[in-house]
Amino acid sequence: MARLAGVSKKTVSRVINDEPNVSTKTLSKVKDIIAQLNYSPNPQARGLAFSRSFLLAVVNDNPNASYVTEAMYGALSQCRPNGYELVVHPCDSRHVDLLDDIINFIKRVKIDGVILLPPISESEELISRLKAIECQYVRVLSVIADDSAHRVRSNDREAVRHVANHLIALGHRDIGFIQRPKNSQSTTERHVGFRETLEDNGISLPQNRIAMGDYTSQSGVECAEWLLNSTPPPTAIFASNDQMAIGVMATAKKMDIRIPNDLTVIGFDDNPLASMVWPALTTMNLHTKKMAELATQKLLALCDGDVDRAADIQSELVPNFIQRQSTATPKIQPLQ
Numbered sequence: 281m282a283r284l285a286g287v288s289k290k291t292v293s294r295v296i297n298d299e300p301n302v303s304t305k306t307l308s309k310v311k312d313i314i315a316q317l318n319y320s321p322n323p324q325a326r327g328l329a330f331s332r333s334f335l336l337a338v339v340n341d342n343p344n345a346s347y348v349t350e351a352m353y354g355a356l357s358q359c360r361p362n363g364y365e366l367v368v369h370p371c372d373s374r375h376v377d378l379l380d381d382i383i384n385f386i387k388r389v390k391i392d393g394v395i396l397l398p399p400i401s402e403s404e405e406l407i408s409r410l411k412a413i414e415c416q417y418v419r420v421l422s423v424i425a426d427d428s429a430h431r432v433r434s435n436d437r438e439a440v441r442h443v444a445n446h447l448i449a450l451g452h453r454d455i456g457f458i459q460r461p462k463n464s465q466s467t468t469e470r471h472v473g474f475r476e477t478l479e480d481n482g483i484s485l486p487q488n489r490i491a492m493g494d495y496t497s498q499s500g501v502e503c504a505e506w507l508l509n510s511t512p513p514p515t516a517i518f519a520s521n522d523q524m525a526i527g528v529m530a531t532a533k534k535m536d537i538r539i540p541n542d543l544t545v546i547g548f549d550d551n552p553l554a555s556m557v558w559p560a561l562t563t564m565n566l567h568t569k570k571m572a573e574l575a576t577q578k579l580l581a582l583c584d585g586d587v588d589r590a591a592d593i594q595s596e597l598v599p600n601f602i603q604r605q606s607t608a609t610p611k612i613q614p615l616q
Contacts, residue, residue: 285313333390334364336579338572339382340397341373344495344521346551347568351397351420354572362580367391373399379406386415393417393579395572399464416582418575418590422466429582429590432575432597436466437473439564439599440518443546444477446562446601447516451609452544453483456507456514458491458500458524470520470548489514493524500527508535508543515610516544522551522563529557529606540608550602559605567597 282289287306294302295310302310313319338355340348352368359366369385371378378400386394393416400406401419407426410417419426422436447455457474460467475485491506493499500519504527507514519525525547529539537543539559547554550565574594581590 281310281313281317281319285310333392335367335389335391336364336576336583337367337369337386337389337391337394338397339369339371339394339400341371341378341400342397342495344523344549344551346553347549347566348397350568351395351572354569355395355576357569358573358576358580364392364580371400379403379409382406383409383413386410386413391415392583395575395579396420398422398466402465416579418579418582420571420575422469425465427591428595429578429587431595432571432578433595434466434566434571435596435598436469439601440470440473440520440548441477442601443518443548443564444474444481446603446607447518447544447546448478448481448483450516450544450607452516453610454489454512454514454516455483455485456489456491456517457485458493458503458507458517458519458528460495460520461492467520474518493519493527495521495523497523497527497530500524501531502527504528504531508532508537513537513543516546516607518546518548520548522547522549522554522561525561525563526551526553526557529561540606542611544607544610546607548599554602555604562604562607563602564599565602566599571597 282292285292287310291302291306292310295307336355336359338352342348356366367389371381375381396417396419398421401421402425407417417430419431421431422434424433425431455478459471478485488510491503493503500523503524504517507517508531517528519528525545528545532539532543539545545561547561547563550563554561554563578590578593581593
C-alpha cells in the first residue's frame, strides 16, 4: 500500500490507526488504496506490534438482561471506531471462586481493560487484584468509590427522590416499596433516598410496606401478592427495577386491580418493556448506554496511558424521570 500510494509505511500506519499529522491529500490517497485492495488490519499482528490484545471486556453479575445489553451496545459504539473488540463476561456473584474466575479470564484472554458493571463493580478486593495484574478498569456504580478516571456514577439516591416527590405530589401516603436484598450499594442508595424523601414530607415507610425481590419479574409478582393482600393495601408501589414493576402489574391484573385507577406503579431503569406494557410504565431512565459509552472512553484513555484525559471525561449522570400512564392520584384520598 505504501508503494502504490507513494508514501512511507509509517504514513500508512498513521492512516490505519487514525493518528494525526497526515495531510488531507495523503489521507485521501491512502484510503483510496485501502479501499481498492479491500484491506483489513490483522488484529493479531496489530496486537503483537503494540504489545496489546486490543480486547476490552464488560464484566457483569447482573441478572437484568436488558441492562447488560444496553451497556454492551454503549461499549461497542466506542470500541469499534477505535480498533478494539469487546468481550462480555458474565459471572455469578454467589460463586466462591468469583474473583479467581474473573482474574483467570483476564489473563487467559489477555484483556487490556475491563468495564465493571454493578454490583461486581463495588468489590474493592477485585479492584486490588486488577491493580496487582496491571489491568486497566473503569467502574460503573452508584457511589463515589474511586477517582474520576476510574468511575462513571449513576446518582441513584437523587433519582429516587424524583420518584418519591412524584408520588407525594399525586397525594399518595400509603406506599409500598420493592427492593433487592441489601447486598449492593445501588440497593442501599435507592432505599435510603426513597425513605428519607418520604420522611422529610411526614410519610413513613414501615417494614410491612417493604418487600424483598431479586430484580426478576417473578419476584415482583410474589412481592406484589404480599403487599396487595395486606389490609388496607398500599395505593402505590415503587419497585427498584422495571422487571419487578412489571411483575407487580401482572399481579394487579390477576387480582382485578386497575392501574392506575386503583394502584399506581413506578419502576426504575427504563427497561425496553416499560414502554410496551399497558398501561405504559412510569420509571427512571438510567442512561445505561451513555454510562457504558463514557466508561469505555475512559478505559480507552487509560489503555493509552492518559489518566488525565480519562479523568476529564464526564463521571456522573443523574437518571431522568419518565412519566407514562401507570401513575395517578389515589382512588381513596387519605384523611387530612
